[in-house]
Amino acid sequence: MKPYNIYISGVGGQGIIKTSTVIGEAAMKSNMPVVMSEVHGMAQRGGGVSTELKIGDSYSPIIEKGSSDILISFEPVEALRATPKISNKTSVIVNESSIYPFNLRESEISYPDIEIIIEELNNKSREVFVVDANKIAIESGHPLSMNMVMLGSATAINGFPLKKEIIVDSMKANLPKNSLDINLKAFESGFNFVKA
Template sequence: MQFVIVGTGGQGILFASKALGHIAMEKGRSVVGSEVHGMAQRGGSVVSHFKVGEYLSPLVKVGEADVLLAFDQNEAVRNLHYLRDGGTLVVNLYDPEVFRNDRLQRSLERRNIEVHPIGGYSILKEHMGGRFLFLNVLILGAMCGAGVGGVSVDEMNQAIRDLAPARFVEENLKVLKLGYEAAR
């Protein structure tokens, strides 16, 4: 399974990769990933490549990602080229007009890309008082709810318990459930 995780600096891309790696290693699977690339310290574009299975290189080739997790809709569009035909996109969609673009829709249909849009900011405003630092876990929950990536919500729940700072565990578990339910 090959993942590309995209967003902007400060959205928790590193934690998402760490959680996926933790789950895979608990299953005895091989894991390889790249360092986060981009302007993470300045809120700029960030891309992380992550593979589960018998891979030698950490970088995902263009057109070979099974899953694109996008914490930002603009970064999703910018990085769609990584998805294979028939791949899956889980995206934080805050301006639906971006995905109503006819050319983009034709491309997604032609490539048979499954899209799971999540109104992440709206969900976090309503349920978490606008605490957007939980967006990464919301998207991971949505991935599980959509049945994408070969990871169950129970596995992700345990990974969060194992990896999140103690003071944030309960809030992260709440957000995981919100994302899971939003995608179902």
């Protein structure tokens, strides 16, 4: 099976690693080979975090330049940082809520307007879905469910290789029981947003 390449980017504390774990275990539950790599960077100081997953036959989790099938970015500037991994065949899902990197706050460099970021992503990818994942997460019951909003959005993309039901099973196995209802609601809301 030709690998389906998933690149996830964001900032430390947004639940990127947990999201990748849910995807990876869902792939295993689907009897699909999967490999994963993670980069923590300066996560503990609000720095960039990324994970790379390949679902299908592959010897390395590292996604080659321009070969992501999907980019899921929890933060807009981190989506820009990931553009070397995307092409005009890549679907992009980006959370429109920004987190100012600590090093940007202390400099004279300004954070780019979201419109500029989206325009750049539109120029380089097949399709871009801009999701107000933070707002949807709050409406679902808790701001920390934002990562499940993004996962639901990704699951709704045409060609995503994992069935919704298997992702939900993996969520049930990997997320705390006391927050599961909120996370499931967040996932469903993200899924419905993209499908609509």
